[in-house]
Amino acid sequence: MKIDYNEILQQITLDLKNIKYKGDVANYIPELKSVDPNKFGISLQFLNKRGYNSGDFNIKFSIQSVSKVFALAMAFEKLGNKIWHRVGVEPSGTSFNSLLQLEYENGIPRNPFINAGALVVCDILIDLLSEPKKDFLKFVQKLAGNIHIQYNKNVARSESEVGYRNASLAYLLKDFGNIKNPVDKVLDFYFHICSIEMTCEELSKSFLVFANHGINPHNKEKILSESKTKRLNALMQSCGFYDESGEFTFTVGLPGKSGVGGGIAAIFPGEFAISVWSPRLNKKGNSILGMKALELFTTISGKSVF
Ligand code: GLN
Secondary structure, eight states: OOOOHHHHHHHHHHHHHTOOOOOBOOOSSGGGTTSOTTOOEEEEEETTSOEEEEESTTSOEEOGGGHHHHHHHHHHHHHGGGGGGTSOOSOOOSOTTOOHHHHHTTTOOSOTTSHHHHHHHHHHHHHHOSSHHHHHHHHHHHHHTOTTOEEOHHHHHHHHHHOHHHHHHHHHHHHTTOOOSOHHHHHHHHHHHHTEEEOHHHHHHHHHHHHTTTBOTTTOOBOSOHHHHHHHHHHHHHHTTGGGHHHHHHHTOSOEEEOTTSEEEEEETTTEEEEEEOOOBOTTSOBHHHHHHHHHHHHHHOOOOO
């Protein structure tokens, strides 16, 4: 039977509107406090160019930690397996900005998708790129097939003004010798990559490369080798949702990545990318309705990698 994706997305949007749920927008970054908590958007984009959208799919939001996937893709392709000397590939089982484990484990972050790991990836990129902020943005624009993707300077500044915990992580990493560049430079780059804004539709389109064995579907350029793409997807599966990565695998069953802006992007290898945005977060920093929407989607469509 042919699956009616339009119908599925409309139904999910309607069903979720009726759920009375708690949770709040990320309020530790002042600039994100003003986001309307009731927004909900979803976008499903296939490699065969078919696309289906529903709700607030066309409104830009702060993708935050979702951009850690782009940063890893860029660093992994450039540095290869040497990257794993400085960051691990295990789920952390701790919150995204935890300091504890980093001290115990001598400054080697568990994986590239917790903040400490992403800070190390940023440090690596600063060494590899001639103009890190410019080059990274260009890379993301290429993946999105869209030159209008931008940083939100206000969000980056707002986060840097209160980024004490990320600064603590960066100094601890520096003390262990796992950050080579000046801490301020690494933090500034990190806050910028987190501040990228996209709509659900743009985010899905920019994740298609990970469903397409590393080939950018917009210009056919090979961004990441097939083997590295598999590994990056494996990391999304095991580490994409901090200490809720098991839960996401259990209930949704797709490799994906969340951000505290309330966005989630996920992929089904060889077929599609799907993004959801709903700013209310649970205690673990993941979008409550975003997770619910993707659970409904994979249940109804039967499209999970398992
Ligand atoms: N910029 C945010 C931070 O570093 C990203 C966290 C997230 O999206 N989980 O705290």
